[in-house]
Amino acid sequence: MKIVYLDNNATTRVADEVREAMLPFFSDLYGNPSSMHTFGGQVHRKIEVARAQVAALINADPEEIIFTSCGTESDNSAIMGCLNSMPEKRHVITTRVEHPAVLNFCKTIGKRGYRVTLLPVDKLGRLDLDELDKAVTDDTAVVSIMYANNESGVIFPMGDIVNIVKSRGVLLHTDAVQVAGKIPVDVKKQPVDLVSLSGHKMHAAKGVGALYIKRGTRFSPYIIGGHQESGRRGGTENVASIIGFGKSAELAGNHLSAGNSKLIELRDKLEFGLSETCPEARTNGDTENRLPNTLNISFEYVEGEAILLRLNEFNICASSGSACTSGSLEPSHVLRAMGVPYTAIHGSIRFSLSRYTTDDDINKVLDVMPGIIKELRELSPFVK
Numbered sequence: 523m524k525i526v527y528l529d530n531n532a533t534t535r536v537a538d539e540v541r542e543a544m545l546p547f548f549s550d551l552y553g554n555p556s557s558m559h560t561f562g563g564q565v566h567r568k569i570e571v572a573r574a575q576v577a578a579l580i581n582a583d584p585e586e587i588i589f590t591s592c593g594t595e596s597d598n599s600a601i602m603g604c605l606n607s608m609p610e611k612r613h614v615i616t617t618r619v620e621h622p623a624v625l626n627f628c629k630t631i632g633k634r635g636y637r638v639t640l641l642p643v644d645k646l647g648r649l650d651l652d653e654l655d656k657a658v659t660d661d662t663a664v665v666s667i668m669y670a671n672n673e674s675g676v677i678f679p680m681g682d683i684v685n686i687v688k689s690r691g692v693l694l695h696t697d698a699v700q701v702a703g704k705i706p707v708d709v710k711k712q713p714v715d716l717v718s719l720s721g722h723k724m725h726a727a728k729g730v731g732a733l734y735i736k737r738g739t740r741f742s743p744y745i746i747g748g749h750q751e752s753g754r755r756g757g758t759e760n761v762a763s764i765i766g767f768g769k770s771a772e773l774a775g776n777h778l779s780a781g782n783s784k785l786i787e788l789r790d791k792l793e794f795g796l797s798e799t800c801p802e803a804r805t806n807g808d809t810e811n812r813l814p815n816t817l818n819i820s821f822e823y824v825e826g827e828a829i830l831l832r833l834n835e836f837n838i839c840a841s842s843g844s845a846c847t848s849g850s851l852e853p854s855h856v857l858r859a860m861g862v863p864y865t866a867i868h869g870s871i872r873f874s875l876s877r878y879t880t881d882d883d884i885n886k887v888l889d890v891m892p893g894i895i896k897e898l899r900e901l902s903p904f905v906k
């Protein structure tokens with residue numbers, strides 16, 4: 523039976539073109555890019571092509587991109603790289619709704635003597651820019667604010683954030699893991715200092731990420747070892763995945779230029795269809811500023827995990843809260859920060875589409891969901 527995969531904010535399928543681009547680097551082209559010989563040198567040159575492809579997706583220069591092992595490493599490196607480069611400053615600002623790659627990292631450094639400010643969001647998941655302005659002090663080393671949220675899909679106003687943070691002379695990092703390839707990111711128009719990216723969220727392989735470091739930014743390496751990545755990240759490169767990441771960035775750029783209208787049409791069809799056929803369904807987050815592929819919707823008085831299990835029986839993949847934190851039944855920290863009522867948080871489902879999502883996929887969900895919700899509501903102790 524065909525899988526209906528609507529969990530693309532958790533991970534994406536590797537594009538066929540990406541897989542093709544990767545294959546030679548598992549067999550014929552296995553040289554070490556750092557080697558002096560021509561055999562390794564040709565691999566080095568291919569990595570530089572991939573660097574240029576990833577750079578082009580965010581309008582950066584290739585020398586401003588380093589490859590990492592994942593989005594999490596990019597986030598950790600960005601924050602720690604800034605802190606290590608200015609040991610006299612001990613304050614970090616981030617938000618309550620970051621991915622654990624930032625939030626838990628900041629909480630950990632908070633226990634090691636740094637002062638950490640967690641900015642709140644409102645009930646639509648929007649950031650209060652006045653709070654950001656008030657939080658910046660002379661002691662602030664870095665502000666880390668995600669470009670868009672992986673659970674709600676809410677996009678933060680990066681232009682305004684840049685204006686506030688840069689006018690105070692503080693470094694700004696953004697986690698753009700969920701954004702790259704979905705909406706345009708332009709580091710020249712919105713001059714943030716550091717940007718995290720991850721391959722597997724944009725149809726490349728798992729285990730590869732990138733960090734943009736604006737030319738001239740004070741940064742000390744987080745992974746210390748050899749002289750790879752111009753001395754900014756030690757470790758022999760994950761060559762095949764990097765080559766694939768480059769290809770996926772090129773493809774994403776082409777798809778972005780062609781526009782997202784089909785993706786938005788499908789997401790909206792899902793949203794309106796579910797709202798009409800499932801009583802007490804409510805969308806979470808700011809629908810005016812939202813990733814084109816994401817729908818976070820709550821079905822009150824029903825357990826999200828129960829919905830997922832029932833969807834699973836129809837080979838439909840979605841997620842409740844963040845898939846990266848599944849395994850814990852803790853309610854989503856993002857929806858809690860937004861003040862979504864308890865009964866709605868527990869019944870929240872995130873559907874995340876990709877350019878491979880079809881009308882049939884959406885029709886299938888619209889077909890089965892009303893029955894699932896009705897059946898689970900009848901079992902719910904909260905509904906008379």
Ligand code: PLP
Pocket residue numbers: 531532591592593594595597621623668670671672697699700720721722730731846
């Ligand atoms: N940041 C965001 C916003 C994410 O959604 C994720 C993964 O879900 C990450 C960081 C971590 O990326 P990776 O899985 O490549 O470590």
